[in-house]
Amino acid sequence: MKSFEELLAGSVAAHGHLCPGRMVGVRLAMLGLRLLGFEAPPTYLQLKQLIVFIEMDRCAGDAVAFVTNARLGRRSLKFVDYGIMAATFVNLGTDRAFRIISTEEARDLAPAYAPLESQKRGQQLAAYRVMPDSVMFRVQEVKVDLTPFDLPGPTRKKVACVRCGQVVRDGREVVWDGQPYCRPCVGGAYYRDAKDIAWDNMIRSPHLQLEEETPRTGAEQLEERPGMLS
């Protein structure tokens, strides 16, 4: 079990800077883990029972991922782009889950908890070390419906989109008229106007060192390709 200061220092080392958002994230994660009966950071066995949903993509989100050790690669970290300073902590062993929301009141009340600080940022950095969890956070007990397709482990299903052929993993296809489609094909993709392109040095790979490309004259190019002259 690590202290708040140790976890905060670790998160700063991993992600670059100290800021109020990072402090909120560290505390939010510590509270979530504590409500599940887990240590911070979780033990190996606890980690295998943990799924974390993060609802924001700022420093607080990085801090939650750092303290919980939840990772996209393990499928223990889920990003839901709500733009809300909140995260949900699921214990797969007990099915209990807690959604923890950072309050706006905490920002408003920061000056009261940091009477020696005059600047807003300094007030927040000082206040978030002493402010009670009950002021900083609202906690909801929630149910999270997870299917085997959401859990760690090998890919459980692959289907090809009937429109573009793209393989879709783990049940993320959309079935329309009995046929599977990838999500981009049924609309609502985050990108648009996709067209396949070619690019310079398409044969490049880590095993193939290419010479530095320097501009060459036409004569040099002809010397290198004598076959062209004969």
Ligand SMILES: [Zn+2]
């Ligand atoms: Zn930051």
Ligand SMILES: [Zn+2]
């Ligand atoms: Zn498709």
